[in-house]
Amino acid sequence: MKFIKRFLKFIFKTLFWLIVLSVVVVFIFKWVPVPITPLMVIRNIEQTDANKKGWKHDWIPIEEISTHLQLAVICSEDQNFLKHHGFDIKAIEKAYENNKKGKKLKGASTISQQTAKNVFLWPKRSWLRKGLETYFTFLIELIWSKERIMEVYLNSIEMGPGIYGAEAASHYWFHKSASKLTKYEAAAIASVLPSPLRYKAHPATSYIEGRKTWIVRQMNYFGPLNYPKRDDNNQ
DSSP states (O other): OHHHHHHHHHHHHHHHHHHHHHHHHHHHTTTSOOOOOHHHHHHHHHSOGGGOOOOEEOOOOGGGSOHHHHHHHHHHHOTTTTTSSSOOHHHHHHHHHHHHTTOOOTTOSOHHHHHHHHHHSOSSOOHHHHHHHHHHHHHHHHHSOHHHHHHHHHHHSEEETTEESHHHHHHHHHSSOGGGOOHHHHHHHHHTTTSTTTOOSSSOOHHHHHHHHHHHHHHHHHOSOOOOOOTTOOO
């Protein structure tokens, strides 16, 4: 009995301090740039010695990221981003129904969920990762503003081979800074996000060209980008 009690006490303390640590880290990243993500490390390890390229990642504040790109990723990845609290219930239900029919639905994972996964977790799918993703999504939605989530997302997401974040992607695909992206260039980068190692933003294939046109159309329907204000004035 003593062994069981000690073991349970150890488990409880471990979980308690892991929770405390996770909250502290999320609070730190509320203001501090995210320097590295697990995916960057994993991709770098996966590269062979003969094909070792490392990665390009240049953090910039959201004010230096074209609003075209911010809007393009919302329209392509998560059109309810400004309204939901981390989870798009309708999209999840739709994905569940399609999965039951043997179909796959893209877009059920929100920008908040993708941010939580990219910054704190690993890419391989499992029930453990999904549970932790849900936990971290709840935390960042509680502690960060929508604008901060977008800032971290656009600075951390994979946008090409060894390319992470808007600034590196803008230079890689279009040889310009992220602040100067046009609407169609932003849509082109957003078009490759479902599979950035497979697709090219420029020159665009007919498939990417079609996605780009659709995204620009959605951007026109969406209208101006206005982030919701928070009571804690965290903008």
